[in-house]
Amino acid sequence: MSPRASFLRTVPRTSLVVFLIGVFLLFSIFGIAEDMAAMGQQPLMRYVLTILVIGTCAVGYAAAGFAMRGRAWKVMIPLFLAEAVLINFLHQWFPSAPAKSRLDPSALAALQTRLNLDAFLIMAITFLGYGCFLYASITEGRRYFRAHAEIALAQEIHRVLVPVIETKLGEFAFYGKSSPSGEVGGDLIDLAGAAENWVAYVADVSGHGVAPGLVMGMVKSAARMLLSSGDSAGHLMPRLNEVLYPLKKPDMFITFCFAAWSAGSLRVGLAGHPSILHFCPSTGEIAELPCPNMPLGILPSADFASSEVAVESGALLALYTDGFLEATNAAGEQFGLPRLKAELLRHATEPLEAICAALQQSVARHGAQFDDQSILLIRKLQG
Numbered sequence: 001m002s003p004r005a006s007f008l009r010t011v012p013r014t015s016l017v018v019f020l021i022g023v024f025l026l027f028s029i030f031g032i033a034e035d036m037a038a039m040g041q042q043p044l045m046r047y048v049l050t051i052l053v054i055g056t057c058a059v060g061y062a063a064a065g066f067a068m069r070g071r072a073w074k075v076m077i078p079l080f081l082a083e084a085v086l087i088n089f090l091h092q093w094f095p096s097a098p099a100k101s102r103l104d105p106s107a108l109a110a111l112q113t114r115l116n117l118d119a120f121l122i123m124a125i126t127f128l129g130y131g132c133f134l135y136a137s138i139t140e141g142r143r144y145f146r147a148h149a150e151i152a153l154a155q156e157i158h159r160v161l162v163p164v165i166e167t168k169l170g171e172f173a174f175y176g177k178s179s180p181s182g183e184v185g186g187d188l189i190d191l192a193g194a195a196e197n198w199v200a201y202v203a204d205v206s207g208h209g210v211a212p213g214l215v216m217g218m219v220k221s222a223a224r225m226l227l228s229s230g231d232s233a234g235h236l237m238p239r240l241n242e243v244l245y246p247l248k249k250p251d252m253f254i255t256f257c258f259a260a261w262s263a264g265s266l267r268v269g270l271a272g273h274p275s276i277l278h279f280c281p282s283t284g285e286i287a288e289l290p291c292p293n294m295p296l297g298i299l300p301s302a303d304f305a306s307s308e309v310a311v312e313s314g315a316l317l318a319l320y321t322d323g324f325l326e327a328t329n330a331a332g333e334q335f336g337l338p339r340l341k342a343e344l345l346r347h348a349t350e351p352l353e354a355i356c357a358a359l360q361q362s363v364a365r366h367g368a369q370f371d372d373q374s375i376l377l378i379r380k381l382q383g
Helices: 003-010 013-037 044-071 073-093 105-161 210-228 233-247 336-346 352-366
Strands: 165-169 172-179 187-194 197-205 254-262 265-271 276-280 285-289 306-309 316-320 373-380
Touching: 013 044, 013 105, 044 073, 105 210, 165 187, 172 187, 172 197, 172 352, 187 210, 187 373, 197 210, 197 233, 197 316, 197 373, 210 233, 210 254, 233 254, 233 265, 233 306, 254 316, 276 336, 285 336, 316 336, 336 352, 352 373
Parallel strands: none
Antiparallel strands: 165 172, 172 373, 187 197, 197 254, 254 265, 265 306, 276 285, 276 316, 316 373
16 A cells, blocks of 8 residues: 555545535635626526536545645646636536626616625635634644654653663673664664673564554563573574564564573574674674574464574674665665675774764765664673
């Protein structure tokens, strides 16, 4: 479904109908004004049909503007030509009575009555049309401000659920930041645990808007609950998958990656997520830790593999969402993984906050942001 069709479906039918009635009424005044210009000499049938044609075509212009927006001219121009042809035919089929140089008292009284009727209709129709617009404006205004308040609340909840992460736990330093593409994001960065046993993870719920934001909140709640139960990080993804599968729409899924430190070893796992980037200071190179698993929420149950990774002092891990990779420039080129790796390598030894800022600036220079951009950097400190 196109965004325009989706927008029209959100407008209550009553408000839309009342608005179009208002358009019809206000534009029908042109037909009444034509009768006044003809000094009330046009036939009654032409008078009525002219009002109907002008008002109906005005409704067509408004409907085309709603449904097609920038492409509305494709409907408006043919409709305008059809309107002009119909008005011309009405003039031919129902010609005005010949103008009289002098009017007798009865004809003058009839003319006065006709013009008084035209004036009354203009005032009455203007009042009714304005009332229709006022009703639609107030009704939709209330609905908009109610929705705006709900979105503002969702934004505040998102800020609470996905704060900036800047901390140290034992031998590791962490910095993470999430930048939603709209009012509410579907990305999640989180860190839970203590110095000897922690889990850092990044999740990306498919889609945009409030619905993915709600699922993102469920991901964090479920993950925190599972981690607090004392279960090992290796079981995190299959347990999350079982919990989240029945709680989302069928067409939604969650990509997920984590890094977990326990008993002196680091374990990583990915589910449909972009590769974790691992900078090794001894070689000065960046390796990709690939994803062997499908996203969470595709099947009701599945096995999810994870693996141990050796990290030396100064090593850097970058967990990020595909919003960094999919930023597109005017030529249609995505930022892509090679550019992200090159930029990370260029700043790999800098403070974590500086690395995050450099990556975000580089992506912003490349192209506009169309998806949430989240990153969590983890550095093993010098022992």
